Amino acid sequence: MLPNDSESGFPLPLAAHWNTGWREGGFSPDYQLQMIERGHYLLPWFYLPSPWDTDWISRNGYYEKTIKKFAELKIPLSFISSQWERYLTDSPKYRHLPRQENPNVVDEHGTIHKKVSPFGPEALWREVGEKWTSSTIVRRVQEWYPDPPLVLFVSNNEHDKLAWHEVGQSARYLEAYGPGHDDNFKRKVVGDGWIKRYRALQGGMRSGLIAPGWQKHANFVAYDALGTRAYGRWPDWIKYSLISPGRMEPWPLAWDGVSLSYYVNNWSPDTDHTVMSPQIEAMNWIFMRDEAWRLNPGFWVEMSTWDGHEPGSANDKREYYRKSGTEFSPARYEGYVQFGMWLLRPRVVREFRNHLSKVTKDESYFISVVNSVDRVHDNPILRKFWRKGKLVANYNNRHPYQTKIPSEYNAVDRWFFLDTNLDPKRPWALTTYIPVFSIALVIGTAPEREWLVYAHSPLKSFGNVRVTIPDYAPVDISVSPSGSFYSVMEKNKVITKIVN
Helix, strand or coil, X not given: CCCCCCCCCCCCCEEEECCCXXXXXXXXXXXXXXXXXXXCCECCEEECCCCCCHHHHHCHHHCHHHHHHHHHHCCCEEEEECCHHHHHHHCHHHHCCCXXXXXXXXXXXXXXXXXXXXXXXXXXXHHHHHHHHCCHHHHHHHHHCCCCCCEEEEECCCCCECCHHHHHHCHHHHHHHCCCCCHHHHHHHHHHHHHHHHHHHHHHHHHHCCCHHHHHHEEEEEECCCCCCXXXXXXXHHHHCCCECCECCCHHHHCCEEEEEEECCCCCCCCCCECCCXXXXXXXXXXXXXXXXXXXXXXXXXXXXXXXXXXXXXXXXXXXXXXXXXXXXXXXXXXXXXXXXXXXXXXXXXXXXCCCCCHHHHHHHHHHHHHHHHHHHHCHHHHHHHHHCEECCCCCCCCCCCCCCCHHHCCCCCCCCCCECCCXXXXXXXXXXXXXXXXXXXXXXXXXXXXXXXXXXXXXXXXXXXXXXXXXXXXXXXXCCCCEEEEEECCCCCEEECCC
């Protein structure tokens, strides 16, 4: 509940999930309540049904017991759903509107495309938003728990949108601005258009709420609404960005927060042990997060985690690892998750599994997330560094992604990876194997600084790894796939392994 600029430092993290347990055997509200009663640190999550899904009116048992219990405990809530704006495209009511009234992309020939437009009527966005929160079940939940300290509405934010490099297809863009503008102009006007429309959507959702406590404490969070973690990786990264002079992205102005995809994707060649990895790429988010807080001081930052496991698919990542002779175990997952946590220090670590996921099959991986969160709360040294530690930049080397970096961001810190004696020879390719991933946080000033060093080695354990702390000295530590924490004291040169 702390603000981003709290004197107490970073808010301590909570664990959560994308699987809402609305199917039998999933990560249901009952499961969440049991975990909280056992002493784990969770932010409860519920399914937000479509207002057009009337079956949920008769399924109050999913909500009522746990909502009332969380009301007794005054616990914040989160609601997970698909893209709220998708009905502007999927519903015949909106898709078949005349071209001037249509919220979707309309080309010069009058053809309506199945993707929303940043230049369409804003009022329809507000209308659809209000429908989402004026449903019978949302009203009943507010009656059961009228005064939560925080309510997150989380969108998966994956609906088709007009891309900035497609504006030549939009009749309304051409009517408003004409042809011949440069890419910065296109990205700017598209970004400005999304800010207005997504805020209209959320304004409608807020107005659809009936409890003043919900209206006041509702925050609207979107999956990956910050910037691409592939920033600088290849020339076309900018096609997936809305960067314009003075603004990396418009999304902190369009949303109240972001859930960042710290994913080992199964549809791409990234892994947890190469240069093309979430660990390396997530370092790009630090300067984007800091800019987001300047644009929107209350911007909520959480991270979503995934190991690329999709049972039965040809590109399942766990199966890929097995064929290469390794296992992506829950312990290895824990080491990977903790690296992202300590790099970003998010408010929530939200694991992704699809709607078919069951506790009996997938709980061991979620427990890795829960352990990583509990550890911060339960260990006083970790708690201190989470709150007050400053992430240490490494100026001895540069981030390996350096393609088409805009001049205004040339000087931002993007490299926090600590040098080790096991590092491969530079220059690194995307497929270069990284034996050990390590970062550090620092508290205090010389000659009485304290560091927290975190390291994990995805494929195997190593003893006597020499890790160099910038502006200090090398330290020798042991590293495992599940991750290792060390406290380093400058004053007395003591290095202590933090044991849970």
